Amino acid sequence: MKHFKITTENSRLSARDIADNFDDLHPPLDGAQAIVEAGRCLYCYDAPCMNACPTRIDIPKFIHQIRSGNLDGSAQTILSANIMGGACARACPTEVLCEEVCVVHHTEGAPVKIGELQRHAVDHLMAKGGAHPFARAPLSGCKLAVVGAGPAGLSFAHRAAMLGHDVVVYEAKPKPGGLNEYGLAAYKMANDFAQAEVEFLLAIGGISIEHGKVLGDNLSLGDLCTNYDAVFIGAGLTNARGLGVDGEDLAGVGDALEFIETVRVAEDKSSVPVGDNVVVIGGGNTAIDAAVQAKCLGARNVTLAYRRGPDAMTATQWERDLATANGVVVRYWAAPKTFSGGARVERAAFSTMRMDDGKLTPSGDSFELPADMVLKAIGQTLNSAIFSALKLEGGKIAVDAHYQTSLPGVYAGGDCIKSGEDLTVQAVEDGKQAAIAADNMLRAKRKGAGE
Amino acid sequence: MSDLGCIIGGIESINPFWLASAPPSDKKYNVERAFKAGWGGAVWKTLGVDPPVVNVTSRYGVHRTQDRRIIGINNIELISDRPLDVNLREIEEMRREWPDRVIIGSIMAPMDEEAWKSLAIKVANSGVQGIELNLGCPHGMCERGMGSAVGQDPEFVEQTTRWVREAVNIPVFTKLTPNVTDIIVPAAAAKAGGAHAVSLINTVNSVIGVDLDTMAPTPTVDGRGTHGGYCGEAVKPIALHMTAEIARQPETQGLEISAIGGITTWRDAAEFIALGAGAVQVCTAAMLYGFRIVEDMNEGLAAFMRDKGYRSIADFKGKATAQTVDWNELNINHDLKARIDDEACIECGRCFIACEDTAHQAIRIDAKPEGGRKFTVIDDECVGCNLCMHVCPVKDCITMEAVDTDRPYLTWPEHPKNPLRKAAE
Numbered sequence: 001m002k003h004f005k006i007t008t009e010n011s012r013l014s015a016r017d018i019a020d021n022f023d024d025l026h027p028p029l030d031g032a033q034a035i036v037e038a039g040r041c042l043y044c045y046d047a048p049c050m051n052a053c054p055t056r057i058d059i060p061k062f063i064h065q066i067r068s069g070n071l072d073g074s075a076q077t078i079l080s081a082n083i084m085g086g087a088c089a090r091a092c093p094t095e096v097l098c099e100e101v102c103v104v105h106h107t108e109g110a111p112v113k114i115g116e117l118q119r120h121a122v123d124h125l126m127a128k129g130g131a132h133p134f135a136r137a138p139l140s141g142c143k144l145a146v147v148g149a150g151p152a153g154l155s156f157a158h159r160a161a162m163l164g165h166d167v168v169v170y171e172a173k174p175k176p177g178g179l180n181e182y183g184l185a186a187y188k189m190a191n192d193f194a195q196a197e198v199e200f201l202l203a204i205g206g207i208s209i210e211h212g213k214v215l216g217d218n219l220s221l222g223d224l225c226t227n228y229d230a231v232f233i234g235a236g237l238t239n240a241r242g243l244g245v246d247g248e249d250l251a252g253v254g255d256a257l258e259f260i261e262t263v264r265v266a267e268d269k270s271s272v273p274v275g276d277n278v279v280v281i282g283g284g285n286t287a288i289d290a291a292v293q294a295k296c297l298g299a300r301n302v303t304l305a306y307r308r309g310p311d312a313m314t315a316t317q318w319e320r321d322l323a324t325a326n327g328v329v330v331r332y333w334a335a336p337k338t339f340s341g342g343a344r345v346e347r348a349a350f351s352t353m354r355m356d357d358g359k360l361t362p363s364g365d366s367f368e369l370p371a372d373m374v375l376k377a378i379g380q381t382l383n384s385a386i387f388s389a390l391k392l393e394g395g396k397i398a399v400d401a402h403y404q405t406s407l408p409g410v411y412a413g414g415d416c417i418k419s420g421e422d423l424t425v426q427a428v429e430d431g432k433q434a435a436i437a438a439d440n441m442l443r444a445k446r447k448g449a450g451e
Numbered sequence: 452m453s454d455l456g457c458i459i460g461g462i463e464s465i466n467p468f469w470l471a472s473a474p475p476s477d478k479k480y481n482v483e484r485a486f487k488a489g490w491g492g493a494v495w496k497t498l499g500v501d502p503p504v505v506n507v508t509s510r511y512g513v514h515r516t517q518d519r520r521i522i523g524i525n526n527i528e529l530i531s532d533r534p535l536d537v538n539l540r541e542i543e544e545m546r547r548e549w550p551d552r553v554i555i556g557s558i559m560a561p562m563d564e565e566a567w568k569s570l571a572i573k574v575a576n577s578g579v580q581g582i583e584l585n586l587g588c589p590h591g592m593c594e595r596g597m598g599s600a601v602g603q604d605p606e607f608v609e610q611t612t613r614w615v616r617e618a619v620n621i622p623v624f625t626k627l628t629p630n631v632t633d634i635i636v637p638a639a640a641a642k643a644g645g646a647h648a649v650s651l652i653n654t655v656n657s658v659i660g661v662d663l664d665t666m667a668p669t670p671t672v673d674g675r676g677t678h679g680g681y682c683g684e685a686v687k688p689i690a691l692h693m694t695a696e697i698a699r700q701p702e703t704q705g706l707e708i709s710a711i712g713g714i715t716t717w718r719d720a721a722e723f724i725a726l727g728a729g730a731v732q733v734c735t736a737a738m739l740y741g742f743r744i745v746e747d748m749n750e751g752l753a754a755f756m757r758d759k760g761y762r763s764i765a766d767f768k769g770k771a772t773a774q775t776v777d778w779n780e781l782n783i784n785h786d787l788k789a790r791i792d793d794e795a796c797i798e799c800g801r802c803f804i805a806c807e808d809t810a811h812q813a814i815r816i817d818a819k820p821e822g823g824r825k826f827t828v829i830d831d832e833c834v835g836c837n838l839c840m841h842v843c844p845v846k847d848c849i850t851m852e853a854v855d856t857d858r859p860y861l862t863w864p865e866h867p868k869n870p871l872r873k874a875a876e
Contacts, residue, residue: 045803106845
């Protein structure tokens, strides 16, 4: 568990301290460490870790390949199932995926460090440079459009390019990568890894990215359907949820994702303004990323307020431990009531909650915290207005078992679809499977036309 | 307190752990450090007839497991490359300074009576308690008609042993090479020549690996390599078998054995002693970890003896010999079935895939109602081969349970399916 430098009563952080805080969360394994760690793997048959991975990476095989000294092959095994294996190795909550079910838990008390080994292999291949490890199938002549250059869209684009199609990716932001670039704590993606990975992925060829293209603004779904053989929507969730409490519009009350983005894009992290008394509202990993980064920037007091109890919190235990080990105070059963102050927010008031017959109810008590910065991490919603042509379910885009939306030839995946799990690795799988489905559709179509 | 003292070939030793004739026993400096660490004796690195040999660089290659642990060393070093009189002077000093420790002089000479006898006498005069004949070195020396070139010819083994017996009046150990088809032949020859004991095994002929960049065998000497002598943990099973055979075969029964071959822990030593060795010699473990490795060899062996109630090495020497038999003497009616402990099982599936792919398809996987998988042995298919038990990473999770067949002890020669069965009547 990493201990960041944090502000104490007697000292504030220097710019150097802050830069150190944003260095790699986990230092990479060196070659000897990787061999030792790989040696702990039992090479399970039909391994639980592999089944726990949404992209079904053949984990025993890639770890065996590290042991045998076939690092190129190891990376190839990973990337053939998950082209963003490098980002997932850094950002995946492995403690609730592959590593949670690793059987070495039972024999040694701690799982094989699958994420760190995966990073070792993929980093090796990316550092080595040279030819892209995957070749494209004979070109199909089909052109596919992708909305959103996040993990789902890029995964779709890579797989589609590999299957022989040409792809144009439309992205609203100035950089590709989506939440990998903008939505994760900076120490999880140190050294501009998200951009390096996109560059690596694009090296397969056949993919172009157009930035500044916003669906419903300067890009229309109808046009895409007309101009392309198939469309994939990996637009994510772009509307921030509101709390609907008084004072939400005060200066100093903002969205956690925006804060995370500000930190990510800042060259000099010490230039990012942070409050002295920061309150983060929410219970997911984004809330943790915001809270811990506020600490890394030098906030004196950071409180993470969550309206339910620990069992309901979606942030993993590892993430919670990272936060509490670094001075973040977690307050459960605390629902925001009002934010108040003058020109800026100064105080946050909370109702204490409890479960009453399975229903979350105010207990009648309340408390107040000094707050000069409030960050809301209560989730995002789909900008449904721009998807009026598509059937929605539960506020998200409905897709069938083949990731096809209600419009034939239009596919969707990632956080914007109903099953979206707010996981990079799931988005990558969605994109990959949608590309395979689109390819099957296009092949069937061509076969039909040829007959 | 268990007594680790032992007598081998008539020589008393404070414990059964001697350094084998090898690089660690090349000079006084090393042997002195070994004695300080607690070794009971040392067989000095083999002495030859002057002028001394000249060695090459480099000399060692290793066999590693995937996690980089070394399980074997291969060497292409020759016998001592220091002048004989320097070695003998150091041996004399060591004998004077360490009267309670054993020093054996290892010698090697061409097939010439005078050469063997005069070398043996010179070495004996330095005060060694015994002479060991190096008839095993499988590289370099054999190409000059020495080492394994002698050890592979039983007549030469007997002859050299007899010459040295005639020349000196101290115990003679004949060191055997494992690079033969049947170890009993040279062992019997040594016995016939009058050896007080045999030492075995010398190193196994080997190529330890190939450098795939330079396409040369390792260790590489200026771009080329040669076969060498393999030793260390990996050769222990070969040495155990040869020890067991000499101890139990009528031709060699009673011949004392100074066992060598991959001994790394007290347990290895105990296994050799159980199969009939009177004492052991060690080289590779010391080369890999230093002389301090002997501390736990002594302490562990003493603890084992205390636990089992053995008061001396002699108490359990050869205790496993009677149970070591020919395949034809095994009970074909004995039956075992694997049992998997569900509580201990971690569901890795290793037993399943081992049995499914390479054995008898005797393990079934069922989905557990609560999630996870349950592994069950199909008794009708299980032949009790032990493979699942061995591959299981959890100790005692898979055990082998004896099936009460209610059938008598039956050997293959008596088995009804044996076409060459001896008539019972």
